[in-house]
Every structure is written in structure tokens, then in C-alpha cells.
Amino acid sequence: MVPNSSGEAIGVFEAGGRSRRVLDLIANRWAVLVIYALSEGTKRHNRLQREVEGISQKMLTKTLRSLERDGLIRREVYPVVPPKVGYSLTPLGESLIGILTELCKWAEEHIEEVEAARADYDAR
């Protein structure tokens, strides 16, 4: 929440803050699921699309490009005919796994409480 040495806002709460822009990236359903899927190792586009259910080919391409641009995943082209492309996490991307695993675990553990709260709210 404090300006850094160059006076730029760095807190997540600042609208123009730089870390808000990073948070925007990871507080994103598809980005979380793709990173989580890649925690098991290198995967190709087709396999990711199969594993992350409901993601369209276009959205997967967009998510992969954005994660690559942000240095979280790397795209590797294998010199075979026809060329094959694989995606894997960079060390920066790997540093997120612990947090995202916790997030997914929380979602799986607390779903019943959330569903109960929703039913309760809707009945009011």
C-alpha cells in the first residue's frame, strides 16, 4: 500500500497500481485452471483443452498467450514434422502453484457450505 522508490503506487488496492494489474491476471478463472493443469508438467494445447472443461479453443489460446507474455509459462516448439508445441510453467509460474493449489483445495472443501448459504439466501 506504499509507493515504491520511484513514487509509483504498488499496492493491490490502487486502481493504477502495478500489482493490481498482476492480480487481474491471476484472479481469473481460466488462468488459475491452466496454471493448475500445467503443475503436472508440460502439456499440449489439445490436452489442456480436454482437461480444462468448458474453455473454448479461442479462450485457451488467449489465456496461454497472456500467461506466456507475463512470464508464467513457456511455449516450446519441438522440431518435428509437423511441429509440436508444448506449454510448461516457468520458475515464476511454479512459484504460484502452492497458492493456487490451496485455492482449488479450499473450493473443493467448502463447496457444501457455500451451497447451503446460497439456498438459505435464496429462501429469504
Place this chain on the structure above:
Amino acid sequence: MVPNSSGEAIGVFEAGGRSRRVLDLIANRWAVLVIYALSEGTKRHNRLQREVEGISQKMLTKTLRSLERDGLIRREVYPVVPPKVGYSLTPLGESLIGILTELCKWAEEHIEEVEAARADYDAR
């Protein structure tokens, strides 16, 4: 990633899975920032809007309602004239704080690496 006892898919990867729907809620920029802001204690609408920079009044109202419906926050009306309303985390919402704090900390710590990767990617 396995069906529960009633055979319903519960993994985060399943498109119709129940925990995917929970993940949708928390893998959301505004929800993360509002929960994080409420980790300091009960706050009113105006204060939240001031603290979570860039959120519109309408989006804040929508986010608060959704978080309340999901049992993550509670809305309290104080019997004063004019009535005052405060929002605070429920125990379920509090159980998310550790993870979200880690997520925001990661964003603040790794922003420079991400910005460097972006500049590198854009220069290619």
C-alpha cells in the same frame, strides 16, 4: 477430480462441477479485493468503495450481494436513524484470508519479474 458419493463431479476442472462454480467466485478481481479489505474488520459501503480503487458503486453492490449470498460476508443493519449498514467476513470468509493474503503478497513481490517478462515478450 473424483465424483462425490452422489456421483456429481466435484473437481475444479469439470465445467459443471460444483467447486468450479466456487472457484468462479473467488477467481474474480473484485471479490478478492473486497474480501481482503474486510479482513481488517467491518466496513461500510462508502469506505469499501474508497479503499478498493476503481470499483464502481454498482459493481461493489453486485460483489457484496454475491459474497453475502455465498456466505462469505454478512450484512448488518444498525438500528439508527438513518439506518447504517456494515459488512464483515463470516467464519467461512475468514477461512479464505490466508490464501488471499498470499495471493496479494505474491502479486506485490513478483510484479517486477512480470513487467520484465512483458517488456521482453513485446520486444520480440
